[in-house]
Amino acid sequence: MRRSIVVAAVLVTLAFLFVGGPSLLFSPSTADIAPEEDDASDPELVTPDGSESGFWPYLNAREAHEKRSPLNVVVRSDAETIVQQLREHGDEDWEETDHDHFDAGELVESATNGSDADDDVVGGDLATEQTETELALSPTEVPWSKADGATRLAYLDPGAGGDAYWTTETLQLEDGEYYGYRYHIRLYESPNPDDQWVVMQTHSEHFDWFTLRHRVDGVEQAQYRLEKDLMSIPAVDEREDVTRINLGNSGPSDADGWATKVNLMSATVLLTVGLATRRDGILEPAKSKLDERLTEADRTRIEAATDRIEAGHLVLLGTIITIILGVRVMGVALDRHAGFLSVHMIAALLYPFIALGLPVSTYLIARGLTSRLDAGVVASASFAVAIWLDYGFVSLNSLPIDVVVQRMLVVIALGLIAGGAAKRATRTSPINDMLLAGVAMWVLVLVGTLFGYL
Incomplete structure (x- = not known):
């Protein structure tokens, strides 16, 4: 014992x-910060310019105004046009894969379900805008494909006297592998057919085999990736069509509350930006210095430990x-x-x-x-x-x-x-x-x- x-x-x-x-x-x-709750009777909605309809800037797994997954991309267009433009003007080597690749028209007509965990984040207003002139133009690196993922609910207001309601996503896209690492997007179209906008939530995540669900790693890197793809569309002028808007939904994960707005009305779009930093470590060989510091007793102990190694180990x-x-x-x-x-x-x-x-x-x-x-x-x-x-x-x-x-x-x-x-x-x-x-x-x-x- x-x-x-x-x-x-x-x-x-x-x-x-x-x-x-x-x-x-x-x-x-x-990612585990407890979400705040808005007053369910009067949540603060965001209304895109020139629209009657609006949205609450978070997603949730249930019909409750908890500030969880922050919406971080707004696009002035419809979902089918966005998907089609990404397909036609992204990577020249766009490849059709065996796993759930899509036709733009068919994809918009079929929403999908699956399993993953999300992060969290505050209502806002589109009045605060910041022109973004330094966003990098770059072609897509990996094709976006139809995604499996858990259903998340968005709270949308059709305006014109209609009642706001909870709804599931129009479609989901992914860039990567379901059982590996991927960028994941959920898209929600305006509830008012006269207002052409699509609001998105994009994040990076990996599949955890010990929990059998996806773990969200953050939103900034995925937003930056999607932004590059959208800006590769020829109809998008990065100086005139791309701006940043503060949705006020910072907090959970690495969300900073700023979304990227892209105008794509004849091939027009909106998004959120973020640049994730990476830690790079450099290991330098130090064997000679270590040898100098080892005493004879240290060497004896190392030899004894080495002798205990068996093939089974x-x-x-x-x-x-x-x-x-x-x-x-x-x-x-x-x-x-x-x-x-x-x-x-x-x-x-x-x-x-x-x-x-x-x-x-x-x-x-x-x-x-x-x-x-x-x-x-x-x-x-x-x-x-x-x-x-x-x-x-x-x-x-x-x-x-x-x-x-x-x-x-x-x-x-x-x-x-x-x-x-x-x-x-x-x-x-x-x-x-x-x-x-x-x-x-x-x-x-x-x-x-x-x-x-x-």
Whole structure:
């Protein structure tokens, strides 16, 4: 029991040092800030210039005026024209993909549903405008395609004495991979046919295989990307047709409240801009300096630790990393090439590799290892490495606190399973306190995550 406590303490420390600490230090997120609520009887609406109709500048998952997902693009045109212009004047190498690619006319007629999580943000007025003269002109890099995504509700007012109401999106678009990293857009057309405008919400997100839902990373980078695509349309004059308007809906995630307005009335559009910064790190080799500081005792300890490495440790490392990255790659591949599978069918096929494949394979491999501490440390460290490699695959720059905590817990749980399966832990019985604790923690964390408790 005493040895189990020591191993558990080491695993907790390891989880914090390799997962929790770096995540909290380098990728803070405000996505979990509790949303404010407007007075439901008198929400502050935004009315585009020359229009009778208007919109409340947020989306929500239910019919409530909570300031969650900020609308950040307004387009003076109709949805079909916008889609058609992006298709014709974007990237010259626009490719038709097997996954839900669209014809502009058909796409507008069919709204789609699916699953993702969104961010939050304040009513405003279109009176405040700022001309944007330094926006970069650039062709699109990846074609926009029809998207699967959870339904979000917009609150629209048709004007002319009509009653405001909640409505679902006209259509959704994506640039990227459903099971990888993507830019996601929801579009809502004016409820008044005499007012030609489309309001949009765009954000970047990645699919989290441990929660089986999308995690929104931010809105600025996606807004900047969409803005470049819209400005590549020849009919758009960046000096006259592109302005910035303050919707006053800053707050959640990295939203700053400013939307980009683009006039595309004969091929005319409006949008929000944002430029995400990236942290680039440079690692310089320092082996010579390290060697100079090592004492003879330090070298002896390093040699002793090296001697303890078994072939099973390397097999465990490779297996854990292969499962995590394999699920990510297979999800993207199936979504792209297996058109007969729905996104939910793909999740059902691959999630068992995470929920069952990881702990079972870890247990079976760790049974051949001698030291419980070594087995636990290798499993936890391998899992931490796999998590960071997966984050790199989807170009993830931010994490909400609940995800950081969840990742730390599963790292500890897998380490306990490995430690409890090692030979020294199973000398008297194959079932021991460390193994039971690891399995119980793994099950509770995954079940709690799927039901929204983590």
